[in-house]
Amino acid sequence: MSKEGEFTHTLEFKVPFLNSKQATIACKSLNPDPILKPNELEVSYVNENEVLIIKFTGSSDRVIRVAANNVIENLKTVIECFEVFD
Incomplete structure (x- = not known):
């Protein structure tokens, strides 16, 4: 594992x-x-026209995997809301 914050x-x-x-x-x-x-993870969200760009930067692949799984679950909920309300 890398040094904290790296x-x-x-x-x-x-x-x-x-x-x-x-x-x-x-x-x-x-x-x-x-x-x-x-100190272990940064996540940025940017939308460019119709594309959402999500960038994870972290101290280990495990930290990024856990964060990405969480974001995917939240994104799934957002998309389900579009299907119902949009």
Whole structure:
């Protein structure tokens, strides 16, 4: 494992949506969740038109895997809401 605060691992998701409105809503919905261990992980959310870009930078692949699984579950909920309410 790397020294505390040293981010040597990255993962990036690019999630396409039907339109930029959905990508913006997903970005705003996911972004407020605080990082529990900011010395081990950083997550950024950016939407570019209809694509949501989620970038994980962390101290280990395990830290990123756990965070990515959590974000995927939250993203699934956002998409299910679009199916029901949009």
